[in-house]
Amino acid sequence: MNEHESIAEVLALAAAGALDAADQRRVDEHARECPTCRRELEIWSVYSLGLGRLPQPAVPAQLMERTRARVWQERAAVADRRWNELMLTALALFAWTVGLTFWFLFRVLTGGALVIMGANLVRLGTWSAVSTVLVWLTAAVAAIVLGKRRRELRRVS
Amino acid sequence: MILAAAMNPEALSGAEDAITRLKRGDPDALTAMISRYQHRLYRYLLQLVRQPATAEDLFQQTWLRVMERIGRYDARRDFEAWLFSVAHNLAVDFWRGKRGESLDADGDSSEPSRDRLAAGDPDALEQLLDFERGAILAACVHDLPAIHREVLTLRFEEDMKLEEIAEVAGIPLSTVKSRLRRALEGVRAVMAARFPGRRSV
Numbered sequence: 001m002n003e004h005e006s007i008a009e010v011l012a013l014a015a016a017g018a019l020d021a022a023d024q025r026r027v028d029e030h031a032r033e034c035p036t037c038r039r040e041l042e043i044w045s046v047y048s049l050g051l052g053r054l055p056q057p058a059v060p061a062q063l064m065e066r067t068r069a070r071v072w073q074e075r076a077a078v079a080d081r082r083w084n085e086l087m088l089t090a091l092a093l094f095a096w097t098v099g100l101t102f103w104f105l106f107r108v109l110t111g112g113a114l115v116i117m118g119a120n121l122v123r124l125g126t127w128s129a130v131s132t133v134l135v136w137l138t139a140a141v142a143a144i145v146l147g148k149r150r151r152e153l154r155r156v157s
Numbered sequence: 158m159i160l161a162a163a164m165n166p167e168a169l170s171g172a173e174d175a176i177t178r179l180k181r182g183d184p185d186a187l188t189a190m191i192s193r194y195q196h197r198l199y200r201y202l203l204q205l206v207r208q209p210a211t212a213e214d215l216f217q218q219t220w221l222r223v224m225e226r227i228g229r230y231d232a233r234r235d236f237e238a239w240l241f242s243v244a245h246n247l248a249v250d251f252w253r254g255k256r257g258e259s260l261d262a263d264g265d266s267s268e269p270s271r272d273r274l275a276a277g278d279p280d281a282l283e284q285l286l287d288f289e290r291g292a293i294l295a296a297c298v299h300d301l302p303a304i305h306r307e308v309l310t311l312r313f314e315e316d317m318k319l320e321e322i323a324e325v326a327g328i329p330l331s332t333v334k335s336r337l338r339r340a341l342e343g344v345r346a347v348m349a350a351r352f353p354g355r356r357s358v
Contacts, residue, residue, distance in 0.1 A: 012341040016312060018319055018334060047294075047344060051313035054298065055291045059199050060213055064191045067217045071187060074221055 003030065007037055015044030076154065084147045091139040099131035176236055179227050191220060194237075197315060198244060204310040205248045205303050215251060219244045241311070241325040252303070297347040305340035312337060 007030045013019050014027040031038045106114060107122050114122045121127060172193070178186035198219065203212040222243050230239060298306055304326075311317045311325060323333045 010338075012338050013334060016337060016341060018312070018337055043345075044341065047341060048313065050290060050294045051298070051309055051344070052316075053291055054295045054314065056196070057200050057203050057209075059195055060209065063199065063213060063216065064188070064195055066213075067191055067195075067220050068184070068188060070217045071220050071224055072184065075182075075224065 004034060004037065007031075007034075008040065011037060011040050012044045012047075015041055015048045017048070080147060080150065083150065084143050087146055088139050088143045091142050092135055095135035095138060096131070099127070099135060103127045103131075172236060173232070176227070176230070176232065179224075180230075182224075187220070187224070190223075194240060198240065200314060201241060201307075201310055202244055202248060204298075204306050204314075205245075206251060207299070211251065215244065215247050218247050222247065235321065235324070237315075238317075238321045238324045241315070241317075242327065245307070245325050245327070248303075293352065294344070294348075297344050297351060300347045301340060301343045304336060305343050308333065308336045309340050309344070 007027055010019060010023065010027060014024060019027065027037075027041070031041050103122070103124070106127075110122055112122055113120055119126050121130065172190075175186045175189045175193070179190060195216075199212060199216050202215045202219075203209060206212050206215065219240070223240065226243070230236070298309060301309070307326065308322060311322045312319075317325070319330055319333045319337070322337075323330045326333070328336075
């Protein structure tokens with residue numbers, strides 16, 4: 001590829017201001033001597049100029065307000081989910097603590113035997129099974145109730 | 158435009174301040190940032206997807222993603238390039254979701270853009286002529302594949318340097334150059350096909 005051909009390859013980029021300083025100088029120097037490349041460079045320059053002045057699209061009305069509302073709505077939903085998860089975990093831990101404390105007290109007070117319907121409730125396995133069901137049910141109900149209350153408070157505010 | 162903003166210390170420090178406040182979840186900072194970038198970001202997305210409703214949805218998703226990730230944003234990076242790269246990735250996901258297409262595959266001209274306004278000019282006749290010329294060129298750009306429309310809008314409308322375009326599109330600098338050249342040649346080819354006899358805009 002000779003100099004003319006290699007310059008002709010980059011004329012569009014030269015007009016777009018996309019060449020480094022050395023290549024741009026090479027193009028300019030060649031274009032001064034070569035009428036064909038000069039004419040091509042002028043045409044590409046017109047394109048570049050035109051592309052920088054295209055008609056602008058109208059931004060939809062209320063775009064900013066709708067975007068802002070969607071962002072805060074989404075963030076509130078994420079915050080709610082996180083808060084509910086945190087609350088569920090905290091309540092579960094609290095319930096386990098209460099459950100184990102009561103197990104210890106019952107065990108001391110009943111001497112290690114509290115038989116109901118043939119099952120010794122003070123045995124750790126039975127106590128744990130019953131406690132687990134009660135703990136999760138209570139925590140889930142509490143989280144739902146508290147979550148609803150938070151949403152209502154947010155709506156009011 | 159980016160260059161102009163970068164050379165304006167007041168605008169730059171204002172942006173930095175807004176980014177810091179955005180990291181703290183300040184609603185006013187979000188409003189300020191959306192207001193600052195809405196025209197350019199919407200224009201970029203519209204140029205990529207060509208459907209106003211989709212562009213608006215991607216615009217909103219971009220700000221949702223910004224709010225999710227602003228905590229991890231490195232202040233040493235150029236915020237504008239980061240913002241546009243978030244929008245670019247969402248547009249790529251949109252095309253992937255749309256029957257597994259990619260930005261490269263989009264080349265049809267199914268929905269011509271009509272919601273364009275002329276740029277301001279004091280002289281009405283000159284404005285009309287500018288609009289006509291601009292509309293012709295815009296129609297030619299509209300026929301190009303999305304990857305070419307993207308590089309043209311980032312270079313000529315957003316005034317981004319090639320390095321910034323590479324960062325936004327996540328491609329090497331050499332690819333940006335070849336893509337830009339092909340895009341320009343594409344515009345000229347479409348112009349020649351649509352308007353035989355016209356050699357320039």
